[in-house]
Amino acid sequence: GNSVTQMEGPVTLSEEAFLTINCTYTATGYPSLFWYVQYPGEGLQLLLKATKADDKGSNKGFEATYRKETTSFHLEKGSVQVSDSAVYFCALSDRYSGAGSYQLTFGKGTKLSVIP
């Protein structure tokens, strides 16, 4: 079956530090990969996505590259801000799920705290 493994948190960084959150996946088909962010008391927001190998997703200074050879989709940001404090989830959706469903399989989440 499909699975996503991401680094355990919490992660605490100083403002303007470099961020990396590791994510690796296992999938039987040809998955699309996502990073979602969850702010306290809110639902999930899509941060970025990549649908095929070597695609790079980017948004709000965050980037992640779909690496099929290492089955990875690591999240990076060059300079984090206090407002980036949230929980980040790596997820995959298998395009060829038999029932035609696009259910998301999530990692456990990584809590990021950025201190001034």
Added chain:
Amino acid sequence: KAGVTQTPRYLIKTRGQQVTLSCSPISGHRSVSWYQQTPGQGLQFLFEYFSETQRNKGNFPGRFSGRQFSNSRSEMNVSTLELGDSALYLCASSPRIIGGSSYNEQFFGPGTRLTVL
């Protein structure tokens, strides 16, 4: 365009009771998926509905059920509540465009926080 709405936002129930949660998708979206979020198990897929039909179901007992109406609104029901059902229940809608994007981006609502005492 209004986002995904979920009602109620908070619920407190006791063991053995049943509960119904509601989700209104983004206008024009025809697919609704439900997820359970707990500190221990993380985010787990419950089921997906499209055109009033359940398309896929996660590994949850039969106490968890759902339905979708002709206007794409969805409800999920949990019967005979257990303490372990305490969770944030998230609904996500997707356009599910036939022949369109392969990933069918999902848009999440704020969730319903269910507490079982």
